Amino acid sequence: MSKQIVIPFGPQHPVLPEPIxxxxxxxxxxxxxALPSIGYVHRGLEKLVEKRDxxxxxxxxxxxxxxxxxxxxxxxxxxxxxxxxxxxxxxxxYLRTVWSELSRLHSxxxxxxxxxxxxxxxxxxxxxxxxxxxxxxxxxxTTGNRVIQGSCKVGGVRRDISDAKxxxxxxxxxxxxxxxxxxxxxxxxxxxxxxRLGGLGTLTEQQAWELGAVGPVLRACGVANDIRxxxxxxxxxxxxxxxxxxxxxxxxxxxxxxEELFTSIDLIQQAAEKIPEGPIEVKVTGNPKGEFYxxxxxxxxxxxxxxxxxxxxNLVRFRVRTxxxxxxxxxxxxxxxxxxxxxxxxxxxxxxxxxxxxx
Amino acid sequence: MRRExxxxxxxxxxxxxxxxxxxxxxxxxxxxxxxxxxxxxYEVTYSFEERDHRFTNLRVVVEPGGTVPSVTPVYWGAxxxxxxxxxxxxxxxxxxxxxxxxxxxxxxxxxxxxxxxxTRPPEKTEET
Numbered sequence: 001m002s003k004q005i006v007i008p009f010g011p012q013h014p015v016l017p018e019p020i021x022x023x024x025x026x027x028x029x030x031x032x033x034a035l036p037s038i039g040y041v042h043r044g045l046e047k048l049v050e051k052r053d054x055x056x057x058x059x060x061x062x063x064x065x066x067x068x069x070x071x072x073x074x075x076x077x078x079x080x081x082x083x084x085x086x087x088x089x090x091x092x093x094y095l096r097t098v099w100s101e102l103s104r105l106h107s108x109x110x111x112x113x114x115x116x117x118x119x120x121x122x123x124x125x126x127x128x129x130x131x132x133x134x135x136x137x138x139x140x141x142t143t144g145n146r147v148i149q150g151s152c153k154v155g156g157v158r159r160d161i162s163d164a165k166x167x168x169x170x171x172x173x174x175x176x177x178x179x180x181x182x183x184x185x186x187x188x189x190x191x192x193x194x195x196r197l198g199g200l201g202t203l204t205e206q207q208a209w210e211l212g213a214v215g216p217v218l219r220a221c222g223v224a225n226d227i228r229x230x231x232x233x234x235x236x237x238x239x240x241x242x243x244x245x246x247x248x249x250x251x252x253x254x255x256x257x258x259e260e261l262f263t264s265i266d267l268i269q270q271a272a273e274k275i276p277e278g279p280i281e282v283k284v285t286g287n288p289k290g291e292f293y294x295x296x297x298x299x300x301x302x303x304x305x306x307x308x309x310x311x312x313x314n315l316v317r318f319r320v321r322t323x324x325x326x327x328x329x330x331x332x333x334x335x336x337x338x339x340x341x342x343x344x345x346x347x348x349x350x351x352x353x354x355x356x357x358x359x
Numbered sequence: 360m361r362r363e364x365x366x367x368x369x370x371x372x373x374x375x376x377x378x379x380x381x382x383x384x385x386x387x388x389x390x391x392x393x394x395x396x397x398x399x400x401y402e403v404t405y406s407f408e409e410r411d412h413r414f415t416n417l418r419v420v421v422e423p424g425g426t427v428p429s430v431t432p433v434y435w436g437a438x439x440x441x442x443x444x445x446x447x448x449x450x451x452x453x454x455x456x457x458x459x460x461x462x463x464x465x466x467x468x469x470x471x472x473x474x475x476x477x478t479r480p481p482e483k484t485e486e487t
Contacts, residue, residue: 035457037459037462037463038463038464039462039463039464039465039466042464042465042466044466044471046472047471047472082362209388210383210388210434210435210436211434211435211436212388212389212390212434212436212437223410225410225412227412229412230361230363230412231361231363232361232363236361291367292365293365293406293414293416295363295414302390304390304391304406306393308395308397316395316397317395317396317397319393319394319395321390321391321393325439326390326391326436326439328436328439329435329436329437329438329439330436333435358464
């Protein structure tokens, strides 16, 4: 048996946008074990709920993450609305769905760019981020902001999108489709990408399910699990099939995300056609009392916002379980046996968001 | 918008690991372990999901100073949740497979979500 050594990886590393530390137990070039450590960016956001009015807290919930900010805000609103049994107007649910899918589009394009960069495929990185700008422009035009949208509120949404603008967004995405197809084809079919990502960081279907993997990491192992199937927001009125791959490796995770770009476009186009007329919010009276788990499908996978309230304006408990937190254990298992040079790519393949995970 | 059912079953601490094992045999995924300090006690809730998205919860109520057995012998990946609960609430979880010894979340305030003496109920004293 070769001598084992421990190599520290992170928290600062060129491929990591955020800090996570891994103690890699190595035998020669092979990883025998990986021990993750987090805690570098813990902000204690959950604790703030004890001091902020539950209506205002949506602003903080949105700031848990700079990429899936809208979905964090929406899921928090779902949780409070679940406790209060608030009937959110159908139009607001459709608008939430549109902004959620725009979030998924720009998040996936961001990640695809990062993965291309990690592989050293710079032109592919630039193409991904160039196309992402189109989506961010849609976000800015409809909410006023690119990153923190601030458009969701307890009881509905703050802004409407006109039907004409929705059609314009849907048409714009249709024009973008051929370019995204070209991009997907490179990620899915290019021999150098397949060679770099194929067979790396593999999980079986059973491992992924039992370890609690979520989102594209789980779907890349052949499990068609997508929380949008539970029918929150307007998803129960729209048709879609989760993108699934079966290889369970880094390439499969990439392929799932690339395919989900088109699912998002289809959902936005369906929403633009079906969105009903009507109000975009209901008046919120009184304070919440009870508890509720709200689950949504973020670009990285299932997110949970749990709230517990005692009838006052401050919630008793707010707990967020982000997809990255749930994907840490699968990541650790998937790293066993890989080579040191592959570690950055495998870590990136779960689309880690440490700011989210630590809150 | 569809609203999903989310039943919560309160169980004894002693039956926790067996019930978790039963959930696994039934094909459930461990979705999350959550903790809340409520009315002088800790509520630790284990959330599960079946393949058809059915969402269920098991809950144990723990007195301050009490311990909870780890479910990592059943669900290996539960160590992230159990270390988190230990570090944020100061609740002891016994038998975790990967125990960070209080260094998973290094917070400036130790156990920031723990019950403080002000939020604990008064201790019972024997009448003399």
